[in-house]
Amino acid sequence: MLTPQLVPQLADAALIAIIAVVVVLIAGTAGLVVARNRRGGELPAATPPAPIETAEPTVGEDAEEPRDTPTRTLEDTALPELEKPESAQGRLVRLRARLARSQGSLGKGLLALLSRDKLDEETWEDIETTLITADVGVAPTQELVERLRTRVRVEGVGGEKARTILREELIALVDPSMDRSLNVDRQGDKPAVVLMVGVNGTGKTTTVGRLARVLVAEDKKVLLGAADTFRAAAADQLQTWGERVGAPTVRGPEGGDPASIAFDAVKRGIEEQADVVLIDTAGRLHTKTGLMDELGKVKRVIEKAAEVDEVLLVIDATTGQNGLTQARVFAEVITVTGLVLTKLDGTAKGGIVIAVQRELGVPVKLVGLGEGADDLAPFDPEQFVDALLD
Numbered sequence: 001m002l003t004p005q006l007v008p009q010l011a012d013a014a015l016i017a018i019i020a021v022v023v024v025l026i027a028g029t030a031g032l033v034v035a036r037n038r039r040g041g042e043l044p045a046a047t048p049p050a051p052i053e054t055a056e057p058t059v060g061e062d063a064e065e066p067r068d069t070p071t072r073t074l075e076d077t078a079l080p081e082l083e084k085p086e087s088a089q090g091r092l093v094r095l096r097a098r099l100a101r102s103q104g105s106l107g108k109g110l111l112a113l114l115s116r117d118k119l120d121e122e123t124w125e126d127i128e129t130t131l132i133t134a135d136v137g138v139a140p141t142q143e144l145v146e147r148l149r150t151r152v153r154v155e156g157v158g159g160e161k162a163r164t165i166l167r168e169e170l171i172a173l174v175d176p177s178m179d180r181s182l183n184v185d186r187q188g189d190k191p192a193v194v195l196m197v198g199v200n201g202t203g204k205t206t207t208v209g210r211l212a213r214v215l216v217a218e219d220k221k222v223l224l225g226a227a228d229t230f231r232a233a234a235a236d237q238l239q240t241w242g243e244r245v246g247a248p249t250v251r252g253p254e255g256g257d258p259a260s261i262a263f264d265a266v267k268r269g270i271e272e273q274a275d276v277v278l279i280d281t282a283g284r285l286h287t288k289t290g291l292m293d294e295l296g297k298v299k300r301v302i303e304k305a306a307e308v309d310e311v312l313l314v315i316d317a318t319t320g321q322n323g324l325t326q327a328r329v330f331a332e333v334i335t336v337t338g339l340v341l342t343k344l345d346g347t348a349k350g351g352i353v354i355a356v357q358r359e360l361g362v363p364v365k366l367v368g369l370g371e372g373a374d375d376l377a378p379f380d381p382e383q384f385v386d387a388l389l390d
């Protein structure tokens with residue numbers, strides 16, 4: 001029963017209860033903020049506290065992420081949205097139309113010249129010019145013209161003959177005997193390590209991302225190493241590629257030591273039993289010795305943990321002779337095991353495939369034929385030549 005004597009006592013009890021709730025709320029909020037700061041590491045040093053007079057909420061502030069939003073783990077964020085990349089098989093077939101479009105004038109031009117009724121000296125000169133303009137290179141051009149001359153003399157060029165001869169000789173020039181397979185299988189208890197090198201802007205980071213997709217499509221466990229610490233956005237770019245297919249990225253501080261990031265990536269790859277560790281590097285061509293020092297160190301440091309199985313040199317096909325010169329410098333500072341020719345969709349000078357292989361004695365293993373995520377294909381000489389002549 002509520003007696004008049006009890007009312008003040010109850011009011012006291014209610015006041016005590018309210019104070020207790022307020023104290024608990026304040027303590028809880030402080031605890032959350034501390035815990036959050038601990039979890040997130042250091043607070044960003046450059047953010048000064050808001051001045052008291054502007055502490056009122058303003059328009060747009062509620063667009064900020066609430067402070068007590070629980071931190072999501074990689075599993076929470078990455079897994080549900082994983083993409084299923086297209087398998088490597090048949091990529092070049094799908095991209096053949098694009099290749100034919102960009103390289104059509106080379107193949108068709110050659111075919112038209114070779115199919116002429118009368119193959120006089122002027123026509124042979126035109127064939128030579130067509131090849132050299134398409135960046136095939138002087139020595140391979142002369143070799144090809146010599147072989148074509150001989151075969152035409154012996155076999156003639158009537159009907160489909162010109163096409164057959166040209167196809168066979170171009171394939172021979174691209175050299176189908178070269179081993180174009182990628183060394184991306186685990187070696188014993190260690191992952192395969194692939195180092196991507198090349199001048200900035202050639203498409204290195206994009207190629208690492210796309211190659212990760214090719215490998216994930218083959219059910220390989222892939223880990224990325226963001227050792228391009230020179231270009232500010234490179235690590236973010238790489239991480240985004242990785243997140244799309246569930247491949248984690250090991251990264252370090254901006255401007256940090258590329259070799260130590262590469263080493264950390266390989267070490268984590270070993271611990272987590274990855275199949276392949278793909279490492280993006282910076283391609284500053286300031287001086288040859290600078291490049292040699294940096295790439296040499298990255299490779300040496302990695303080799304303390306595991307073998308480097310592939311060193312892929314990325315070359316922008318649209319840069320022609322310049323690309324060749326760059327390739328030469330890289331080949332002098334590091335042993336290149338395969339070439340990646342990007343942006344073949346953006347040039348009619350597909351002859352660079354032949355020139356650069358000849359120049360370095362290293363096979364083109366992959367080609368980039370567009371800006372799409374799955375526009376990287378294994379290189380195949382026959383399909384390449386067929387696309388030229390389509």
Ligand code: GDP
Binds near residue numbers: 207345
């Ligand atoms: P990096 O500095 O060598 O790492 O170069 P990026 O990977 O950032 O690529 C530079 C630009 O080239 C980007 O805009 C890519 O989309 C573009 N790119 C890369 N490969 C290809 C390709 O095969 N075709 C086309 N058209 N663009 C490409």
